[in-house]
Amino acid sequence: MIPKKLERNLLKVQKPGRYIGGEPGSVHKDKTKVDERIAFCFPDMYEVGMSHLGMKILYSLYNSRENFWCERVFAPDVDMEDVMRSEGILLYGLESFDPIKDFDFIAFTLQYEMSYTGVLNMLDLAGLPVRASExxxxxxxxxxxxxxACNPEPLTAFVDLFLIGEGEEVNLEITELHLKAKNEGWSKEQYLHEAAKIPGVYVPSLYDVTYHEDGTIKAVTPIYDDIPEKITKRIIVDMDKVFYPDKFVVPFVEPVHDRAMVEVLRGCIRGCRFCQAGFIYRPFREKRAETIDKCGKALCDSTGYNEISLTSLSTSDLSEIEPLLDKMLTWSQERKINLSLPSLRVDNFSEALLEKIAKVRKSGLTFAPEGGTQRIRDVINKNVSEEEIMNTCRTAFEGGYTNVKLYFMMGLPTETDDDIRGIAVLAQKIVDMFYAMPNRPKGKGVNVSISCACFVPKPFTPFQFEPQDTMEEFDRKQKLLRSSITTRKVTLSCHDASTSFVEEILAKGDRRLCDVVELAWKKGSRLDGWSEHLDIERWTGSMKELGLDAAFYANRRRAYDEIEPWEHLDYGVSKEFLIRENKLAHADTTTPNCKQKCSACAANKLLKGEKCVAAKYQDFLRENGKG
Amino acid sequence: MQRNIRIFFEKTGRAKYISHLDMTRCWTRTFNRAGLPMWYTEGFNPHLYMTFALPLSLGFEGLCESFDARLIADIPLDEVKERLNQVLPTGLQISRVADQKMNAREIKWADYELCLECENPKSVHEKLTEFLNRDSIVVEKRTKKGVKDMELNGLYTVLESSFDETSVLLKLRLATGVETNVNPMLLLENSPVYAEILQTSVRRTAVLTADLNNFE
Structure with missing residues (x-):
């Protein structure tokens, strides 16, 4: 039953369906019969959070344990927040309507920096002090x-414990420990100290940070002898056997991605130097086609979705991608289920593949060359040639597509104005090719839409040492790009540089930024992922008030031997590897992908002796008679 | 094999917050989960064919809601009902699956139960009774074509009215259908007691033809 206070106000807010739960697939338990209650919080609105795969996995995983009950919580929209604050409605779990302040765990997923103040706002709406120490x-x-969480320092004042790496095992381990703590009457400090001994657990209050006079970090030291100096991330070694839900919560209110999703692989072989995900999720591990197919079919059966996406960082790198699509098409077509493959790569996008995904429904095609010239693509190690981009677009046009969307970045290390103009030149070449094709789709014009983001150098990438372009420089480059486009067949949209600036400060920030996050929140920052809610002044103003220099965090080149704020966390890839890659980037030199040749990033140590991707791929080739 | 069917269902509790747009998606997935083969529209973007006789406003409950769809396999209608009920979310429940006996154009009236929570039910009831007994109630109605005046007299009947310690209870019959459609909130919003109402619960209890037979 919906509590009366809530019920009285639901029709005053937009899309009340976001606040009532009860969707098919949601899990309801008897609270008197569970030992641990978990509030899984996504620090953004329902439509965004309900699109997130990690939450679906962990929600099902927790709830697969009879004595644990995990509920979903999202950030309310501004109108709902006003209602909650004026009516005294505390942030509640969507399944039980119980206030989450009475739960055992409040678990946040940190998907992007702009959601950090959302974490504080949700804790406050829950009726809890935002500071962990309180x-x-x-x-x-x-x-x-x-x-x-790979650089959690700007949130260390608010969060008791961070989980580093993949959660399928460690989430349950810390919950078990908490149950023990409750049964034995431990204090919070006692629990956190014990939890910090579990691999993959980082308790920031148990680590001291000291600084040099110039503001850089001198050392990060554990305050106890029996907790690790470096926290190594957790991974699931055998992806094919990992827990995967056979049910999803199927929302009433339409989320951003409204479809079934099946994860096909983790990690990425590519090593694009700008891409944080490509490094922090290493090593590459994949599922077998048979497992994915079975899982996908079960999900479509239980959810009733008409679309299923094969999710990963680079789905076309799945060794068994073609047999997988063949298998899935045997049941999906007949049931009008659309297969979607996000994150396709231009270099291995075959005609056969295109035909398979286009069988149910045609939509636009999206590719990410990221850089406008071959030189800059070599710098960022996006191993894609112009010829491959053109071939892919030709294949798409021949397949009847007339819209292609291309993603680029500006502000990449070593970038010159020629690289910026190169984006416009490449788009023009695609337009020209379309009109030169005798067999182009008739009666339709072509539209090449370019989306250009401002580059945010991130931790655990070879570009972590690089300064970000200043806002003035981004502004100048955006104008240059706009003036380089001379046809209406090309449409350009540029990201807001100020958002990227805040992202960079937070991404590479240290503990001193906790005060900034808190002050920005107090000034009204919350749903900053939405441009209509972001006010950059709240962030820059907070930095100034607290006497911190934004340029120190965002626009400074960091020496290779500087201790980074995240260096006590070990994500597998070694710093030596990142330095090597950084030097290669400055020499315009590419690195082969993991299947072609192992580049000794060191993430294979996480596999505990199992073969990593290069060796496995050799086995795969032998088995298939190609080696 | 194709068979046009009409599905009668109840929408209560949490489900009343599912908007009409969200309902069509919800039903498509319900048919899929039940494994029922349904007819899809042809063309660029095929979707499961569904026609709602009388969409329900967001926040209203309904006891005799209906929509039409087309079954493309020979499955007994009782089985269709059973299979759907097993996979429907809480608050949605099918009461009957039948052939389409009438045309949706035959719908002329609908009955509503309103529960109006207020501080002083006795006085609200009194004022409301006076209002509903007026010879003429002209209101502004906003339509897609703009604002126009509408005479409500003759378009509603009070079937019952009473009050208890917390609320005023009202049973209304309102003109409904393709040509004229009076939402109970239109009447309420124009009444002198609207500001005094803390919360309104509305439930549609019957959908009727001109001679007051149930729509079937």
Missing amino acids: RKELSPIVIAGGPC
């Missing part, structure tokens, strides 16, 4: 994980 009880413990 929450004294054993429950709730505030935990966080996800890609941004």
